[in-house]
Amino acid sequence: MTAKDTCAKNFNTALDLGRPPNIKQLFPNSKALIVSGKYIDRAMIKKGGAMTIAANARNTFVLRGALMAAQRADAAIIIEIARSEGGTNAYCAVNLWNMARQVDAICNELHITIPVAVHADHFGLKKPQDLDLAKTEIPSLFDAGITSIAIDASHMPDSLNLLANLELNPFIPPWAGLETEVGEIKGASGLSTPEEALFLIQGLNAHNIIPDWIALNNGTTHGIEASGTGIDVALTREIHEALAPYGTSGAQHGTSGNSSDRLRQIASLTRTTKANVATALQMISWGVEVNDFGNAILDDNGNFIKKKDQGASEAVWQQMLGTAERLGIRGGDFKKLNLPFENSLLAQPKKTRERMVKGVEEFVYTLLTTVFNAQGTASIAMDEILKTGSHNPDPKAKPIQDPKDWTRELIMEKGAMIESDKGPDGNFDD
Template identity: 65%
Template sequence: MSYIADFEKALEVGRPPNIKALFPNSRALIVSGKVIDRAMLRKGKAMTMAANGRSNLVIRGALLAAQRAQAALIIEIARSEGGASFYCATNYWNMARQVDALCNELAITVPVAIHADHYGIKSAADLPFARTEIPSMFDAGITSIAIDASHMQDDDNLLASLALSSVIPAWAGYETEVGEIKGTAGLSSAPEALFLVQGLNAHDIFPDWIALNNGTTHGLEASDAGIQVGLTADIHSALAKYGVSGAQHGTSGNSSERLREIASQTRTTKANVATALQMISWGVEVNDYGNAILDANGEFIKVAGQGVTEELWAQMKAYAKDKGWSKGNYKSLNAPFENRIMGQPREIRERMARRVSDFVFTMLTEVFNAQGTARHAVDAILEAGSYDLGPKVGRIESPDEWTEEKIRARAATLCTDKGPEGDFSD
């Protein structure tokens, strides 16, 4: 049967309850993150982009690219970017509405998940607020979430995740994390990852993805040290029987060749891309690593006739200078300049989205091996006959062996290096 015919069927059964309630007449196939993960696994040696939607035009460009590649896609924003404290106009409560509107406007027929990335829990004191805020996010159309308590010790990380499990729908995509993303310091280990995944499994929590500190960082990078592919593959191998896929953070600082290795040599199915998309949309020149190229004076190079107008770029630079923001802090320009960006002439907005689209299409088809995965996603929905694909692997561990007392005792036996203290905000 044709893809469009199956797409119509998937629209009927594949949209989660919150999406159907919010957008009852929509033709956007917004799905659980589980669907996206399963599509990549069905194709094999494939991962898709989790495009960080810091602006409306980035989201537009990513959707256009996914449609062209017929690739299942994730649109996401992190808590530091679009939570209660934010530096982006896109947030946890308007992201699904933007995606739905754009999918209908652009006739997008590929499945898209709406992911709340890096929902950071820094201490147990964050839990009461999180229990209220997380349901509000699902009310607003989130279909997948990353509970990131990696800033805490291993036992507290696991216990925080267990404490929040009741406010996350069972059908939703779920990502967990071990090890803060801080470059070559405090690298994650297989025992740490096993501890977290086994403890979750014992309590009927079955992560779709696990994020690791595997050598990369967030934001702009000065070197290509990047992802340690071998370490990642070893940890994924140790977790194999639990069916957990990898979520690769900080891809913007890694070469296309290294990202191809991650797709082909590990169980990674989700690759976060943020900084590169922001810079590309603005018209900044970037290299293969997704890093902005600097001139002899250490300044960003703005490509003439690309991205924002030259006048707006000058305003953005002046604003950053007045705030004393360094190059890595240019991300904070997103919120104050979103409306000015959207108020530019149509041809400027279109060239911004087109530049993002071209980059994302190349990554999906030439690096991530994600082309054609929309078909796999729709097939997974139709085979399940539901928006809820269920866990890949059921409970293996005994809950009696993972009480709080035993969790703390087990954690005390782990030999882990968390790396230096500091602000490693995601």
């Protein structure tokens, strides 16, 4: 048997063993290796000092470009959309119920063979009353092909955040990638603390829930990063080290606008394996000029600069600007143009559509290979699937907390003793 034959055999075996039940049922004849987010996390850990992109697929062009870049880089990646972006009040055409179908179709069309997780990011709950709807909505996401989810009750007090995670866990398949969040993602106000993070992770551990990732407010913002302050690497490392006995990796939100050097530090000095990128990819797909950090460059009047012969056609761009002006949309709120203009963008000439995808591909490829150190992790993930022989890898840690110490009453008591500065309201977008 030739090396090529062996590679093909291994890939087919990984398809059979590694795809979770919902993916097999939805796409029985597919050649797309859609897997649990757990395998993506494990591949980064195995390589060491590596994190991969969780690309917010606000439009089809971002989705295609990110997958093509990952294939070139032999990098396992995550395709995601937040509940606020692609939920029932979506402002993106790619949503939580069609994202897996689009990933599957594009992978088959373009012969993408790298492992991909499909992640429901920031499944946000702002109050306990939101849990009843979530118990219906979360199963519907997995019915639609989601393979990983982030439960984000970080807007609530720490005790209610933990209790929400506990109450919703039975509705999440045990094989699915799981992210939890502490502290809202909103910049320098209300930074997360080791005490808050330990409270959440220890409480989950006591109930045999081992999250793959935790997201923090570690100093960055969502959307367009204007302050220049960015991610607090030292704080991130401190919290991750405190959580090490529980096997929790970091999920870095709001990477757009942070320097490559800072992101390299996050990859090499912390336990981060997942880095969300949204705004930068959207802007690049449209042809908006960005700096090396993926941050949009504004002219003297505070307007975006559209690069000639890149991204969307000039005609569609002018339509987008007109709509933004009419609706009073500026800055980061340009994201709200994704849904109304998806079809207009898809109706452009093939050459224009291809350059939109290519811009995203080049940016993501550079991130994966020169900043995130993710190259080669697709092969590692494939090996892990073959070694495990299952769609569900073993947990990264065991329960070490006593459940008797984490009853509802004790959770409320412990939570009340945490000194927490939630700061001003944040948001769920990247």
